[in-house]
Amino acid sequence: MCLRNTLQTYGIIAKTFHWLMALLIITLLAVGFIMADMENSPDRFKLIGLHKEIGIIVLGLVVLRLGWKILDVSPLLPDIGRLAQFGAKAVHSMLYALMFAMPLTGWLMSSAAGFPISMFGWFVMPNLIDPDKEFGKYMRELHGVFAWTLIGLIVLHLGAALIHHFYYRDNILRRMLPNFRGKYNVENSDTNISN
Numbered sequence: 166m167c168l169r170n171t172l173q174t175y176g177i178i179a180k181t182f183h184w185l186m187a188l189l190i191i192t193l194l195a196v197g198f199i200m201a202d203m204e205n206s207p208d209r210f211k212l213i214g215l216h217k218e219i220g221i222i223v224l225g226l227v228v229l230r231l232g233w234k235i236l237d238v239s240p241l242l243p244d245i246g247r248l249a250q251f252g253a254k255a256v257h258s259m260l261y262a263l264m265f266a267m268p269l270t271g272w273l274m275s276s277a278a279g280f281p282i283s284m285f286g287w288f289v290m291p292n293l294i295d296p297d298k299e300f301g302k303y304m305r306e307l308h309g310v311f312a313w314t315l316i317g318l319i320v321l322h323l324g325a326a327l328i329h330h331f332y333y334r335d336n337i338l339r340r341m342l343p344n345f346r347g348k349y350n351v352e353n354s355d356t357n358i359s360n
Contacts, residue, residue, distance in 0.1 A: 170237045174340040179237065182230040183341060186264070189223050190315070193267075197312060217275060217282045221290060224268035231261065240340060256321055263315045270308040277301030 169176040175183070196216045203209040242253070275282055276292035277300045283289050294300065329337035 170240055172238065172241050174240055174336075176237070178233055180341060180343060182226065182233065184343075186223065186226055186230065189219055189226070190264070190267075190319075193219055193223065194312060194316060214283065217271065218284055220268040220271045221282060221284060223264065224272075227261070227264040227268075230264075242337070253325070256318055256325070260315075260318050260322065263311055263318065267308065267311050267315060270304050270311060274301050274304035274308055277304060 167176045168178050170179055193216060196212055196219075200209060200212045200216060203212070242250070245253075272282065272290065273293055276294045277297045279292070279296035281289045281292055326338040326341075329335050330339070
């Protein structure tokens with residue numbers, strides 16, 4: 166399997182970014198909802214700390230992932246129609262935007278509350294702004310809206326992949342799986358959409 170993408174499939178690096186970030190983001194969303202329902206306790210504060218640490222890791226990974234996406238070729242899609250092409254590009258763009266926005270709003274929320282983010286006790290992230298209760302409240306609300314929006318986009322993304330796999334029976338889903346090496350039919354394709 167190649168490190169880089171080809172016109173038929175994704176390479177190891179793109180697949181690793183995709184699945185690692187999917188796992189981390191789903192974990193963050195789950196932990197976020199669990200924390201929201203907990204009363205203040207040492208366990209809740211531990212979860213909050215872990216949530217912040219993983220959020221900063223996701224922010225770093227999305228920067229690296231976007232850099233790799235710019236440098237690498239994107240596998241082609243079959244002719245799926247202009248509307249579907251637009252929808253796929255829009256959903257991917259919004260996913261990238263939220264992968265940035267979620268950790269940034271969380272970091273801003275923490276900064277506004279005056280709580281620097283400790284990264285596993287190794288170092289402390291600087292606060293992005295001075296403490297500001299009202300701004301922190303706004304960031305908290307925005308973080309929540311972004312979380313629900315991200316969930317909706319993940320459902321759309323997964324739903325589209327499953328429709329391609331089970332209804333259209335193409336390799337859209339399989340080419341992102343770890344062991345896929347098969348050929349992908351790109352006849353009549355002029356679309357270039359990355360993960």
